[in-house]
Each structure stands twice: as C-alpha cells, then as structure tokens.
Amino acid sequence: MQQPTGWKQKLFTIIFEADTKAGRSFDLALLFFIVVSLVVVMLQSIPSVNARHGELLYSIEWIITILFTIEYILRMAVVNRPWKYVTSFYGIVDLLAILPTWFSLVFPFSHFLLAIRALRLIRVFRILKLSQFVHEGNSIVLAMKASARRIGIFLSFVLLLSVILGSLVYVAEAGDNERFSSIPQSIYWAIVTITTVGYGDISPVTVMGKFIASFVMLLGYAIIAVPTGIVTVELSKGLHKEEVKSQACPNCAAYGHDFDAKYCKFCGHQL
Amino acid sequence: MQQPTGWKQKLFTIIFEADTKAGRSFDLALLFFIVVSLVVVMLQSIPSVNARHGELLYSIEWIITILFTIEYILRMAVVNRPWKYVTSFYGIVDLLAILPTWFSLVFPFSHFLLAIRALRLIRVFRILKLSQFVHEGNSIVLAMKASARRIGIFLSFVLLLSVILGSLVYVAEAGDNERFSSIPQSIYWAIVTITTVGYGDISPVTVMGKFIASFVMLLGYAIIAVPTGIVTVELSKGLHKEEVKSQACPNCAAYGHDFDAKYCKFCGHQL
Amino acid sequence: MQQPTGWKQKLFTIIFEADTKAGRSFDLALLFFIVVSLVVVMLQSIPSVNARHGELLYSIEWIITILFTIEYILRMAVVNRPWKYVTSFYGIVDLLAILPTWFSLVFPFSHFLLAIRALRLIRVFRILKLSQFVHEGNSIVLAMKASARRIGIFLSFVLLLSVILGSLVYVAEAGDNERFSSIPQSIYWAIVTITTVGYGDISPVTVMGKFIASFVMLLGYAIIAVPTGIVTVELSKGLHKEEVKSQACPNCAAYGHDFDAKYCKFCGHQL
C-alpha cells in the first residue's frame, strides 16, 4: 500500500495517528466532542431539561454532527483506499455516529440512537496509545473470539430450552394467569428466568407453573457454568501460550517451542 | 447391520442422509416446515392474532402434522430395525412432534406442546453437516455428560438446602406475611432466592425473615461456584486430551508432543 | 473399639449397616418414614389441607416421631460409645429430627422445623451404598472444605462492603424513599443487590441512589468471580491429585508420587 503524499500525507498523520503534536491535539478534541455529544443526547432525553434548554442542546447536536460529517469526509479523502476504510469496523462506527441526526429530520426519535457514538470512544482509546490497556483488552478479545463459536452454540441451546420451557409454562399457566398471555411472552419469561435476571413482572401462580419454574431456575443455575468454563479454558490457553519460548528455530525460523524443548519440533534442528 | 435395498435404500438415502441432491432438498424442506410450524403455534397463542386468522393457522397446523406423521411412518418403514429408531432420541423427538396435535382432539390445550418441535431442529443441524458446529457442540455435550453426575448431586444438595431454609423462613414469616402461605410455597421462594433469580413476588418482611434471606443469598452466591468449577475442570480435561499427541518418540520414548510436531522436542529424532 | 455382642450385635447390624437383608429392610423403612414425614409437614402447612385432614396428619406426625424416638434410643443402646454417637453429625441430625414435635407441645409453630428431617436423607443415601454418588459427592465436599476458609473471608468482605454501601445508599435515599427506612434495611438491600438476587421490593429512586446502586451491581458482577475461581482451582487440584500414582514406595511406603517419577521423592528408593 502506497503512502499518501503532500497535504493528504499531512492530514493523514493528524487524523489517523497520534505521534505528532497536531495529531494528539486532534484526538483530544475528538474525545472532547464525543463526550459532549453523549451528554447532550442524554440531557435531551430528560423531559424537564429538554423543555428548558431544548434549543441550545439541539444547536450543539447539529454543530457536532456537522463537525463529525466533515471529519468523516476528510478520513475518506486522505486514505488511499476509501472503500476499505468505509467498510472497516471504525468506518462503520464513524458513519453510525452521524447518520441518526440526519435521519432525525425524517424520523424524530432516531436521534437518540446517537448514543452509538459511545463506540467511537474505542478509537480514541486506541489512538491515545493506552497500549498497556489495549494489550490486556486484546487478550480478553482473543479469548472471547476463540470461544465465540462455542458460546454461540451454548446460547442457541439456551434459546431452544427457553422456547420449550416457555411453552410448557404457558400450557400450565394460561388459564389462571393473564400475565402469560401468549407463547412469545412465555418465552420472554423463560429467558428472564433462565438467565437469573428475574424481573418479577411475569411470574407463575399455579402449582404446576411454579414447579416448572423451579426446574428452569435450577437449570439456569447449573448451565451458567458452561460459558464460564469455556472462557476460563480459553483464557488459560492464552496463558500457556505466553509460556512458550520467544526463541525462533535458527534453522527453519518456526516459533512456539515449549520451554523444555531442546530441538525444533518442526525440523529437528538444535535450538 | 444389513443395508436396505431397492426403494427402501433410495428413501433411506433421501430421508436420513444429506449427501445427495434429493437428500439435501428433503432436509431443507424439513427445516422450512419445522420453522413454519413453530411460528404457527406461537401465533395461535396470541389471542388477537388467533381471533383473526385462527382457521388458517389451524389448517396449516394440521397439514404440517399430517406431513410429519407420514414422514414418521416412512422413517420406520425404511430403517432395518424400526424399534431401534422409535426408541432412539431422534425417534422420540419425532413422535413428540406429532402427538400434541392428535391429542388436541381430546385435550384442547395440549397442541401448544407443539413447541417441542423445536427439538427437531437439532436433527436438521446434524444432517446439514454443520460439522464444525457439531464438533464444538460435542465437546460441550461431552463435558456436561462427564459432569452430569456431580452437577446432579450438587442440585440435590441445593434442593435439600431449599427445603430446610424454606421451612425456616416459613416459621419466621408465616404469622406476618401472607405471601409465605405454606412450606411448599416457601421452598419455591428459597429456590428463587438461592439461584439469585429473585422475582420479588414473595419476599420476607420480618427482621428474622430478612436475616435468613440474607444468609440464603450469600450462600447462593458462594455455591454457584461449584457447578462452574466442575464444568471448567471437565472442559479443561478435554482440552488437554486434544492437545497432546498420544505418540511416543521412537528414539527416546518421550511423550507429550504437540499435534503439529514432526520431531521429538527432547532428542530431535523424527517422530 | 470393641464390637457389641449378642442382641446388641444383631441390632447394630440391622440399624447401622445395610449388608444383611434385615439391615436393608430397616433402611428402606427408614427412607419411607422420612419421606412420609416430610410430606406430612408440608401438607400441614397448607391451610386448606390442614383444615380438612388436620387430625389425620397430626396423628401420623406423632406416630412417626415416636418411632424415630425409639430408633434414637436404640441407636444409643447398641453402640459401644453412645456419647460419641450423640455428638456426631448424624447423632445431632437424628436428635433434631424428633425434638421439634416434642417442643411443639410448648411452642405450637416449632413443629414446622421438622423439615430438618430432610437432613436424615443423607444417612440413607450413605447406608444404601450409593457409593459411586458418595464418591463424587465427597470430591465436591473436599473441594468445598479446602476452600471454606477462603470463601469465608470472601463472604466477610462482601458483608463489610454491604455495610458500607448500604449506609451510603441510606444517606442518599432516606429523605426521598420510605423503603430505605433504616441502615439495617439498607444493608439488607445491599446484600440483595450485590448477590444479584434483586427482589425489587426495595430499589433506589434518587439519581444518587441509582448511581451508587449501579456501582454496587457492577461490583457484585465482578466479584462473583472470586468464589468461582477459588472452587475451580481447588477442584482442579483434586483432579491433579487423582493423577498421582497409586503405587507406594517399596522402601518407605509413602504415597503421592507423580506419574513420571522413577524414584521415591522422600527416601530416594527406586519405585
């Protein structure tokens, strides 16, 4: 990938990097505007505050949105492959951070979706080179990625259980308890119960319903163990990987040798 | 076990396998009908929807049930040992998927038990050869099977505790709190509390009741650790089994080589 | 310890052991009476049932209590050291199983404490030689015993936190929320929240109260990890102990050698 030149090069350094003084100032300004923007959205949602300072908040929101829009266009302009940026995780977040305000011209409520701007904070963390934190965070993210498929399967299993147990309770309760008004509602109840959240807005009243509910709770209590086990194993794998030698084989340059290894496990050369 | 021949052989390949084009189409159709059937049952349970489209939904339910019944009979016809199929896990699920509709001719509410059809989705996943997922799922299932007995003992212990603590709270609350109307009701409360679900439909009001409740909560908070520990240990056992070759070095007879190792890491001899 | 002789010997075999036919019958009868007794106590607590069958239930309770009292006296009579039995875990449970009925002559409510008879089920399990289950259960009990002190410290820490955080929320809420009526009440709330039970009978309404509550919840969410970690580590220790050779040293008879050990680690003798 070829580096941009001239003004593009300069702007790229300011906007995408944080090594120069200008780049650092840019990132701090960005951090400031994101936080202000989040506070504004929250204040707008409080009726009493919005009634008194509504116009001011509305103006600030539009100013920040226009600034963010300019920033988004600049980012597209200074990178060599704009499309790659637009379709990247950060590109999508940057777009989502400005769309709701524009959409609010048509759908008045959508501007509360601006809370999605909180995601932009991730970029700032990254750019400000809080590398220690990023390193730690990465090891968590890696463990979660590695266990994503297993946890996905586990959650599908929990959903399947919720469908079946929700229906069972519906059959038990529907006559006596108007809160269990339909199967989807009962599935919602089953999820609330199996995850041990337990709002109590819907709860069984019949003996059979309470019996099934007890079963659901004990089940939820027992199977919470599964995702925990998965992530723990994954994280401790990461730990053991750290315990691998940092030394490469002098013959075939392969990494990943155990600490007690004396010979390369790939080519047999002495380490 | 002898393979079925002629039309039985052909149908077997279509119904039980997914390698041929016909078999694949059959499985996709099955997947489609299961999902439609689940949606229909849910819609039927919503009074407003059922009032307007009740007859249509009722017809669809019966058409699908008849299709599933034919499928069930065909499955029995094409396998060599029908009884083995009928008593297998999938055979029982297939039967449970059609029984509620037939039973609903006698017990009107039972057709909501059709939600059990969700279990049929497991077969489809399996047949569609989502083998990666099945592999991951299997390792979870194995770990759960291996820990099933321990978790069973643990849950019996939790139940025993619930009986005793529920009765204690009953003695403390019964005079002042009509919600604790009987010991079974109090045991239900104890299960709700010890599993940290906490609906709040029943909660103690006396000082002694709150004291015991606090004890129950802290206990529940501490012993949730047990099933987690059991499953984690089981899963990490599976992990270690996966990770090391069973092959010894032909030169120095050392064990513990990684799967990707081609040379002994202790003496450098080719494995 | 000298074995009892004559009729004492015979009764001892029947009452305390389950190897003979008579002993087995005795244990099954015991199991039957415990379960009947538990069912009776539960039924007595349900007002509608007690109104109709109260006298019958009362009679059954007294018959079983008298039988259990005779059994208790016999147990004391046939063992060589009655005091050791009386002060043992099972001796105390056996006594607690009969006391509430006798006490109920004075304190009418105490007979609901009969639910403590559920504890007697442990003895029956043990006697019926469900040894597999007992073995599994033991490994859990050992891991819990080994982590008991750490979990105790952890729970003291949680209690200390609950006292401090409960008081903080009391200061924040007391003016605006009558549910936070006193500090002990607020500590109860803090325990309900930190253990993620969350009844909802007491919940903050002020902004500051909700802020502190959010902190308490996130804290509870993070520190639940501690007891789990403790038990997991303890259980996996147990696992590794299992992986110790069952072979004793032929020289010093010490156990506990690793599988890769060729020499006794205590005396240096070849294994």
Added chain:
Amino acid sequence: MQQPTGWKQKLFTIIFEADTKAGRSFDLALLFFIVVSLVVVMLQSIPSVNARHGELLYSIEWIITILFTIEYILRMAVVNRPWKYVTSFYGIVDLLAILPTWFSLVFPFSHFLLAIRALRLIRVFRILKLSQFVHEGNSIVLAMKASARRIGIFLSFVLLLSVILGSLVYVAEAGDNERFSSIPQSIYWAIVTITTVGYGDISPVTVMGKFIASFVMLLGYAIIAVPTGIVTVELSKGLHKEEVKSQACPNCAAYGHDFDAKYCKFCGHQL
C-alpha cells in the same frame, strides 16, 4: 527509620503492636468500641428506636468519637513520620471514622456515614495476628490486584454496552412506557439487567423492547464468564507458583520438585 524512644516507644508498642499484654488489651478495647459504634449508628437510623433512646445513643456516639479522635492524635504523635501515617490506607480510614460526627454539627445526615467505621475492623483483624486468615486473604487480594486492570477494562466494556443498549431500549419503549423516562434511566435499567440483578422496577412492555431485553440478558449471561475466567486463571497461577520448589536437582539439574520432596524424582539423588 529510627525507633521512637521513651513514652513514645511505649505508646507505639501499645497502639500499633499486639505482642505485649497492654497492646493486646488496647486492640480488644478498640474492637469493642468499633462494634459498639456500628451498632449505635444502626440503631440511630431506626426511627422507633431513635425516638425512645435518641439522647443516649447520641451521647455514646460522641464519647466514642472523642475517644477515636484522641487515638488518632496519639497515633500521629508516636510515629516518627506522622505524614506517612496520615496518608496511608489505615490513616485515611482512621480519619474517615471520626470526620462524619464532627461534620454532623453542620450537615445533620452525614453522621450515618459513620458506617465507614466498619473498615477499621480490617486493622483489628491484622493486629490480632489472625495470620492464617490474613495469609489466605492475601492470596485473594493478590489475584484481584493482578486481574484488576483486566476486570477494569471488562467493566468499561460492560458500561459502554449499557449506554448503547439502554439507548436502544429507550427508543423502543419511550412512547409506550413511562418508566423509561430518559436515557440515563434506561442506562440504569441496562446495568440492572446485564448484571442479572433484575429489580423489575423498570421492565420493557413493547415487543421490540422485550426483544432487546432478551438480547441484553443472554449477553449478560454469556459475558459474566469473562471476569470469572480472569480471576480463576490468576488464582491458579498463584497456586502453581506455590506448589513447586524452585530448587533444581544437584545431580541431574531437573526442576519441578514438590515442596515435600527430599530426593530427585528423576534420578534419586538427594536434593
């Protein structure tokens, strides 16, 4: 650091240490006053008790506060570097234990903050040389310190999620459910739900709201695994460090001997 002499030396031994008889008596008196003080604060917060014994409780509170103030001044007087003590953890706790009463002359409610005196119990535990407990506690504290940064990152991530999911539910519910009155309120709901506390004071009523809520719950159920995994890995690290001697065999230079080993398990040579 130079040791204080004369009366300072004497007082130092009494106040800061527990080896002499006087020091031990001092610590027991301290323990007694802390507990009395906590009980008094709690009783003061119960309206009915305060109405009857208010003046007595008020007097006790002031007596204890003056005693603690004298103790605080003495501690400053007898140590060589008073400033180091004042800024230490225990120094701050000791100060916080007396400030609220003095502040209550100006802000009447602040004296309930005296509950912070509970923290002083930590010092007493330490001084009373409950060393076994302290040792166990330390291993937990070390594991928590080691995982503090990761858990901090994890909690930031949970907060970020709560902001975004809370806003989403706000958009879904705001029209139909007055409980979701603003975005901060909805974020509070998201925290209550994702941590599986689930008060039920705020719960969704629209279909879309319940859908998002189900997602939040399943998410919370899955990611609770992360802090648990982190702490478990950290605790098991500590365990392995404890369990193997750092000493190598003087004959064959092999590592990994147990602490109780006297002979090398690989070559039989004395360690």
